[in-house]
Amino acid sequence: MFKDYAVNGVFDEMFQESGQTRPHYDPVFRQLSNLDQAAFQRRRRMADLAFRNQGITFTVYNDNSGVERIFPFDLVPRIVPAAEWQTIEKGLEQRILALNLFCKDVYHNQHILREKIIPPEMIYSAKMFRREMIHVSVPNDIYIHVCGSDLIRDRDGNYLVLEDNGRTPSGVSYVLENRSVMKRVLPSLFESYSVRAVEDYPFNLLQILKELARHPVDDPNIVVLTPGIYNSAYYEHSFLARQMGVELVEGKDLIVDNNHVYMRTTAGLRRVDVIYRRIDDDFLDPLCFRPDSILGVPGLMNAYRCGNIALANAVGTGVADDKALYPFVPAMIKFYLQQDPILNNVPTYVCADDKERKYVLEHLEELVVKSTNESGGYGMLMGHQSSAAERAEFALKIEKDPRNFIAQPIVELSQHPSLVDDHFEGRRVDLRPYILFGKKVIITPGGLTRVALKEGSLVVNSSQGGGSKDTWVLEEQR
């Protein structure tokens, strides 16, 4: 099935340029080569069935035909050696510490602005900069409790951070489900490696949520707040609530009374201490933010301000994952931690800067242009695949609202063998590790490897036709 496999001139996770397998992929290569076509297809069908039975789906917007889809799963596991993971782990820990210090700083003393490390107008023009959070203290000074940072690998195999998701990152339920399916479908392959466990994620998440309760009681009341069944990540919201053994609620299930938050239950109101919210800031409290929101809880911000309720993530973290501020993350690391970044950024042009905008407009064909406040692969232009008309349209958009755009050179993501019909072909992948930040930083080994299933495509978002695969971080050899 590996016959005719082409490395395509990019970094291949499994094969060296010579066509040799990388040593840590030897067992995978051997076992998959020994499986015959029928056996492999049977396992693939088993996996598909498992996902369908579990109801693991996501929702695609802007698409008239379908709403819920199965997230395509690719059976070939991605393997990350222990030493590589160690670097990633250190780099991500450093990054979340800096991003969190940045959030605290911009909402309090603003040293980083006063010392002109970041142009203040970049902050004050950020859509997600929540002035309502200025001078508001949050529990333990932690803003970003859950972060999903997207990593990619360049031609030489270096890991680069493509973006940080510090608002309501989703996808961790797939990490857990992918693992459970892999163990069932390819048990002997799994056992030929010592793979680090991911199953304690819900437990760790519950722990950091418990730490946020204002009064350290034995059993603080924690809830997961979802926008509801039509949200693309509803499956995950219910999954995490079930795994943690806490209630899944919608805004209408909560009520604020005298600046405390209560949950409506059949036995009357019950006080809530911590909300793991999967609702964007905009919709959280119609009194404070979007007045037309009926998903939120009126008065929640006042309860939050009083310290009577803890929110994870904190309100206002969108300022840290604004794509136009992303180029400043290395400077944040230097400023707050006096360290050099362990993981590098992808070079980025900020269209708000006159010189950089000029360059971007002249080189649209070679660049990826992204809207600074969109996520999920919406609102972007892939220069090399675009038509002249699309480029002209984007150029207009950029000129009209430069602050809203950044551009990056097209990075050739690394590729990984994926099952395509009856054989393996290289498909581009990224990696989204999940970082939990409480009393200590806990990074679940691995994360979600997303695959661009279309040949040659560089966009891995599930909403844009991506799939996923299990990611195995290996135990250190002793």
Place this chain on the structure above:
Amino acid sequence: MLLSITHQTDLNYSDYISESVMELRMAPRQEKFQHRLSFNLAIGPASKVKSYFDWLGNSVHAFSINALHDKIQIIATSVVETISPAVQLEALPDHWQRERSYDYTLYDFLLFGGPVVDTPSLRELSSSILDSVAAEASSPKVGDLILAMLRKIDTDFVYEKGITTSASPITEILEHGRGVCQDFTHLMVGLARSLNIPARYVSGYIHPDHERFRGYAQTHAWVEIFVPSLGWVGVDPTNNCIAGENFVKVAVGRNYQDVPPNKGVYKGEGKETIEVAVHSEQLNNIPIDLAAERTEALNIPVFAGNIDEIIQQIRQQQEQQQQ
């Protein structure tokens, strides 16, 4: 000037409502030229009130009423001592510079947004004002520009109620040439910002002085302009004057949306009607039983029962984007 101000708000609903959550910006600010001696807030139906400072330093009082009710009454009474700032705009030394850069904390007051929209007709008006001032002096001064803006608004715009609403952008007053203090204020804020002069919106009260002022019977709005040599200077485009000791400043913001005296949400089908009455009185002496801050309950009833929850548009909002 020692002033006592009573600000009464009556909210009536055509049907029973529940779960009202409200925020008030009614407590006068503590400032160099204005001392708040007392603030008394009476609310009915009875509710616990929590106060805090918002990001602009305004006092906010928040409360919620969960039981069914069909009216809310709020009476805010302040005793304030004001001092005339004695500013002479024509004597300000500051020269105007189009490219002047300010401390970044003023950035919010240089940006257009909300009802203060940047339009060609606003730009036209501001450059005509600039031209008229530049014709008299080779290097125009900020003080002269402020005076010219006040004069221009005074001569070209008519005070008239019912033309605009509290949500009107400045395109409306520019088009009709008519509006109320809120429109005059937004307009002048826009004019200043279009000339790279920081300006902010002030909401407050005006104590009628021989009925000389327009728009005195209600809460009032005016402008503060940032002048480097002096700081914020208050001027009233509705009355073409400096904000003197008759002005009581309650809240400042980028525009009206940052400073509404009351805003709230509630559950229910009932329609809201609002009646506001402001009464001000000059005192000779500080009353002896004055409390710095106090809240009390007004006897407005609540009712037992339950109403159906509103679930509309829910799907659309549930589809909010995930990362």
